[in-house]
Amino acid sequence: MFRSVRHMIYDLIEWRSQILSGTLPQDELKELKKKVTAKIDYGNRILDLDLVVRDEDGNILDPEQTSTISLFRAHEIASKQVEERLQEEKSQKQNIDINRQAKFAATPSFALFVNLKNVVCKIGEDAEVLMSLYDPLESKFISENYLVRWSSCGLPKDIDRLHNLRAVFTDLGSKDLKREKISFVCQIVRVGRMELRDNNTRKLTSGLRRPFGVAGNSLL
Secondary structure, eight states, X not given: OHHHHHHHHHHHHHHHHHHHHTOSOHHHHHHHHHHHHHHHHHHHHHTTOXXXXXXXXXXXXXXXXXXXXXXXXXXXXXXXXXXXXXXXXXXXXXXXXXXXXXXXXXXXXXXXXXXXXXXXOXXXXXXXXXXXXXXXXXXXXXXXXXXEEEOTTSSBSSGGGTTOEEEEEEEEOHHHHTSXXXXXXXXXXXXXXXXXXXXXXXXXXXXXXXXXXXXXXXXX
């Protein structure tokens, strides 16, 4: 309600500036005044305020100089116009909602949100943690990997992302939901020496990627 009234006030301020500028032709000025009065009447209605009865030019009718029957008929016309405006906006909103629902129904899409809190695994070296979705019946991965580089100190390599390791697996459609099984798989790859027990500095290697562990959890 606040946003609707705010937009109407902005429109009225703009139109008032145009009217006071004195640069509009008479026909445009007349049409703009009608727009102003229609907007005011519409705003009064949605705010449950009194309806102001006006003549054809948008001027407020004087009850001292206007007959009761004329006031009644003018009130009926004004009420009908406001009701038509309300029904028109309601219909437009319903059409927008229907089109939006039809669009989502035609192209259904789902997402899986993952928030990594910690990696509890004694590795001894740097590691890469890869998370993905896997279909065990078809023996294949159905998503890309979400990669987190983990240091030997037990913290993310990018310390700025601490407590902010989040990922969203998107574009999961109806076909994916119809799968009999979907597993969430976490792979751990050790990055460092060929052998953990290798302490010979002459033969010491670094930066080698070796599988270290894997974990899985069934989602469906």
